[in-house]
Amino acid sequence: MKVVMKFGGSLLASPGGIPRVSRVISKASKKMRVVVVISALDDVTDLLLHAATNARTWDSTQVIHFIDRIRGIHSQPLTEMELRQATYNEAVDHLEELLDDLKLTLSGVSILRELTPRSNDLLLSFGERLSLVVVSAGLRKAGIAIEALTGGDAGIVTDDSFGEASLEVTKTRRGVKEKLLPLLTKGVVPVVAGFIARSESGEMTTLGRGGSDYTATLLADAIAADEVWIWTDVDGILTADPRIVKSARVIEELSYAEAEEMGFFGAKNMHPLALAPARKAGIPVRIRNGFKPDRLGTLINPRERKSSAIAKSVALVGNVGIVTVSGETLVGRPGTAAKIFELLGKAGVNVLMISQSVSESNISAVVRKGSLERAASALSEGLSRVGISAGVKVEPDVSVLAVVGAGMQGTPGIAAKVFSAVAATGVNVRMIAQGSSELNISFVVASRDSEKAVKALHESVVLGK
Amino acid sequence: MTEEVRLIIVGFGVVARSLAGSLEARGEEFRRTRGIDFHLVAAVDSKSAAIDRNGLDVRELLRRKEETGRVGRRHLPATEIIEDTEADILVELTPANPLDAEPGMTHLKSAIKASKHVVTANKMPLAHEYPSLMASAESRGVQVRYSACVGAGLPILDFGDACAVSEPLLKVEGVLNATSNFVLSRMESDSSSFPEALEEAKKLGYAESNPWLDVDGVDSAAKIVIIANHTLKKSLTLKDVAIVEGIRRISPSRVKALREEGKKVRMVASVERRPEVRVLELPGGDPLSIDGACNVVKFHCKYSGERVVSGPAAGGVTTSSAVMRDLLRVGASIEGS
Numbered sequence: 001m002k003v004v005m006k007f008g009g010s011l012l013a014s015p016g017g018i019p020r021v022s023r024v025i026s027k028a029s030k031k032m033r034v035v036v037v038i039s040a041l042d043d044v045t046d047l048l049l050h051a052a053t054n055a056r057t058w059d060s061t062q063v064i065h066f067i068d069r070i071r072g073i074h075s076q077p078l079t080e081m082e083l084r085q086a087t088y089n090e091a092v093d094h095l096e097e098l099l100d101d102l103k104l105t106l107s108g109v110s111i112l113r114e115l116t117p118r119s120n121d122l123l124l125s126f127g128e129r130l131s132l133v134v135v136s137a138g139l140r141k142a143g144i145a146i147e148a149l150t151g152g153d154a155g156i157v158t159d160d161s162f163g164e165a166s167l168e169v170t171k172t173r174r175g176v177k178e179k180l181l182p183l184l185t186k187g188v189v190p191v192v193a194g195f196i197a198r199s200e201s202g203e204m205t206t207l208g209r210g211g212s213d214y215t216a217t218l219l220a221d222a223i224a225a226d227e228v229w230i231w232t233d234v235d236g237i238l239t240a241d242p243r244i245v246k247s248a249r250v251i252e253e254l255s256y257a258e259a260e261e262m263g264f265f266g267a268k269n270m271h272p273l274a275l276a277p278a279r280k281a282g283i284p285v286r287i288r289n290g291f292k293p294d295r296l297g298t299l300i301n302p303r304e305r306k307s308s309a310i311a312k313s314v315a316l317v318g319n320v321g322i323v324t325v326s327g328e329t330l331v332g333r334p335g336t337a338a339k340i341f342e343l344l345g346k347a348g349v350n351v352l353m354i355s356q357s358v359s360e361s362n363i364s365a366v367v368r369k370g371s372l373e374r375a376a377s378a379l380s381e382g383l384s385r386v387g388i389s390a391g392v393k394v395e396p397d398v399s400v401l402a403v404v405g406a407g408m409q410g411t412p413g414i415a416a417k418v419f420s421a422v423a424a425t426g427v428n429v430r431m432i433a434q435g436s437s438e439l440n441i442s443f444v445v446a447s448r449d450s451e452k453a454v455k456a457l458h459e460s461v462v463l464g465k
Numbered sequence: 466m467t468e469e470v471r472l473i474i475v476g477f478g479v480v481a482r483s484l485a486g487s488l489e490a491r492g493e494e495f496r497r498t499r500g501i502d503f504h505l506v507a508a509v510d511s512k513s514a515a516i517d518r519n520g521l522d523v524r525e526l527l528r529r530k531e532e533t534g535r536v537g538r539r540h541l542p543a544t545e546i547i548e549d550t551e552a553d554i555l556v557e558l559t560p561a562n563p564l565d566a567e568p569g570m571t572h573l574k575s576a577i578k579a580s581k582h583v584v585t586a587n588k589m590p591l592a593h594e595y596p597s598l599m600a601s602a603e604s605r606g607v608q609v610r611y612s613a614c615v616g617a618g619l620p621i622l623d624f625g626d627a628c629a630v631s632e633p634l635l636k637v638e639g640v641l642n643a644t645s646n647f648v649l650s651r652m653e654s655d656s657s658s659f660p661e662a663l664e665e666a667k668k669l670g671y672a673e674s675n676p677w678l679d680v681d682g683v684d685s686a687a688k689i690v691i692i693a694n695h696t697l698k699k700s701l702t703l704k705d706v707a708i709v710e711g712i713r714r715i716s717p718s719r720v721k722a723l724r725e726e727g728k729k730v731r732m733v734a735s736v737e738r739r740p741e742v743r744v745l746e747l748p749g750g751d752p753l754s755i756d757g758a759c760n761v762v763k764f765h766c767k768y769s770g771e772r773v774v775s776g777p778a779a780g781g782v783t784t785s786s787a788v789m790r791d792l793l794r795v796g797a798s799i800e801g802s
């Protein structure tokens with residue numbers, strides 16, 4: 001059996017995280033062939049993103065200070081692992097070499113006062129590369145025969161559109177197979193830095209929002225792995241947020257389609273893009289808890305298994321707002337909804353939901369609160385430019401409830417049923433939309449009512465009480 | 466006639482305690498030989514403050530700081546004390562913060578605003594805003610003295626002033642960070658690796674627990690900015706310094722190979738037009754290739770050529786001796802006024 005295992009940053013960076021991960025890998029590698037994919041240590045990616053936005057205005061001192069913060073995050077676990085002096089020195093040396101490159105990159109940005117997409121990719125790649133140094137040292141200490149590889153080393157090839165590089169699928173499949181399979185045959189565990197790849201011309205590129213999960217699934221596809229295990233610090237995908245719903249429990253099994261719907265609505269476990277290679281290849285993906293490695297977690301697989309419950313989960317997406325466009329001229333005018341989508345897209349606003357009410361002659365879109373103002377001004381300017389006179393109104397302080405599950409497919413009157421579960425609690429539903437896949441129904445309610453509504457929905461449609 | 470000179474010390478760490486010790490031990494001597502009677506009217510650390518307009522009992526103050534970790538019982542904001550306490554000089558000895566120079570910057574500005582003279586060992590406020598701080602001090606008619614900011618006790622700035630009396634100075638370059646120089650010397654003398662040598666510097670109390678200021682060149686950069694402003698009369702700040710390279714990436718093998726060629730690697734800060742900090746390979750006989758926790762500075766004089774000052778430049782006692790030098794100078798000028 002071949003398994004690609006990806007380890008998340010918060011798991012790696014937790015106290016004793018790397019030894020814990022080493023035990024998991026060590027145990028697994030005795031029974032199966034294992035490929036390991038790692039993320040950047042905890043908040044390093046955020047720090048690098050911060051640097052990407054700010055380094056233009058930094059002076060030497062600020063660059064050096066930033067480097068020292070990054071150094072601290074990586075040298076602490078190295079020190080705690082109590083490595084042999086020679087191993088430690090070697091790791092520190094390697095770390096310093098990378099930090100030196102990082103410093104050069106940032107100094108370049110600060111001198112030129114410009115961050116090109118190419119340097120941006122290079123900058124973001126350091127998170128996983130630095131993590132690779134630290135994690136490899138820990139795995140070697142645990143006596144695991146490993147080979148440390150960047151995405152490029154592992155054979156992952158992209159085009160060179162920096163910032164949004166796309167995978168060269170055939171070349172990657174071939175490259176990865178050629179690199180990883182011989183290692184696996186020798187009993188060596190390849191440890192691959194996630195998120196990063198290489199362009200054909202040999203430059204560092206990144207895999208975008210799918211991140212390390214995407215690395216894991218695409219490697220799995222290339223070597224025809226039997227499963228992908230995503231190790232995190234939670235028990236799996238839950239039926240609801242356990243901080244709100246006490247009776248929330250782990251979902252044992254999900255289909256890819258369901259998982260993607262949940263991912264879209266913010267289940268933080270996985271980015272929808274990241275699942276694609278596994279889904280296409282029909283490789284099951286498990287989400288597991290690194291702190292409790294004896295639990296099976298959540299299995300995402302090709303089959304859509306209907307359970308007795310109508311839905312599998314209720315997600316709550318807070319911090320959203322509604323922007324509503326209204327006006328008589330909107331009604332019956334074809335293409336208005338498309339125009340709205342287009343304007344919001346151009347303004348870089350991500351639309352979570354959209355709904356049109358003919359009776360009230362308006363169209364509402366749900367967007368993240370941070371982009372609410374941007375959405376409103378894009379719409380009022382954009383629509384008046386094409387001669388549509390419309391009022392634009394925003395409402396902050398609303399939340400989206402997303403009910404997801406294949407059980408809702410082809411069940412007549414399902415929306416009404418779900419709706420009445422919310423209505424029974426006395427909560428006013430502001431908007432409702434059913435996804436085209438029929439795998440989800442989403443509602444918008446006032447934020448102050450949202451927790452009450454989540455609890456009610458969880459009881460009635462997930463637990464089926 | 467003796468002149469009473471009232472001091473506020475803000476920051477009561479290694480340097481301040483050494484200074485307080487000397488004020489206590491040598492108070493009588495200063496009264497007798499200089500006619501200056503120092504009174505410590507307020508002391509402030511990060512958690513508390515002690516104030517007595519008639520003069521604090523310094524011995525008691527030192528004892529309390531040692532026993533309780535605090536100079537006083539209550540917390541009072543340093544700025545309030547600086548503005549409201551009647552005193553002649555603020556002695557600013559809080560930690561060097563390279564990012565925004567706080568809290569020292571605010572302390573300095575409050576003192577200048579309140580028409581108090583300033584003596585400081587904290588280089589960062591000056592490195593960040595030398596030109597504007599000096600301008601506002603001048604407009605308020607107060608002195609800002611900062612011998613200890615460069616070379617700890619080694620009178621580098623005074624030496625440069627003396628060189629500049631009769632001729633223009635063209636360039637200044639030097640080893641300005643004693644910790645880094647100690648580390649490099651150690652790597653040369655007993656083939657230690659960088660982390661080992663740094664560890665030793667920490668044990669000996671030379672390096673900060675987080676030594677990036679020292680070994681990555683930021684401390685040297687701050688000092689070269691002060692030299693550029695003070696000695697070369699340039700108008701520069703820390704932002705203008707190109708910190709090209711620190712000493713972290715220097716390997717024992719490079720040190721060894723250089724030694725075989727009779728060379729040494731040193732972190733050198735310089736200013737001619739643009740200030741910079743970089744690592745240089747120097748021939749053995751070069752005056753800048755000094756060993757140990759020392760500083761060395763070369764002033765390039767237009768007519769007489771190179772003039773060099775060097776010596777040990779680390780530690781609280783030597784630093785406080787420079788602070789004392791400044792206090793006596795300011796004290797003397799007050800007396801004369």
Ligand SMILES: NC(=O)c1ccc[n+]([C@@H]2O[C@H](COP(=O)([O-])OP(=O)(O)OC[C@H]3O[C@@H](n4cnc5c(N)ncnc54)[C@H](OP(=O)(O)O)[C@@H]3O)[C@@H](O)[C@H]2O)c1
Nearest residue numbers: 476477478479480510511558559560561568586587780784
């Ligand atoms: N030591 C040297 O060899 C040397 C040489 C040259 C220049 N200098 C400079 O001299 C200055 C003092 O050095 P040091 O070695 O004495 O440092 P230190 O031992 O770390 O002492 C710093 C002092 O500042 C106090 N402090 C921190 N934040 C404060 C705040 N917001 N308000 C009031 N007080 C605050 C601390 O309070 P707590 O006691 O409550 O922590 C401590 O008493 C630094 O700027 C340093 O760079 C030192």
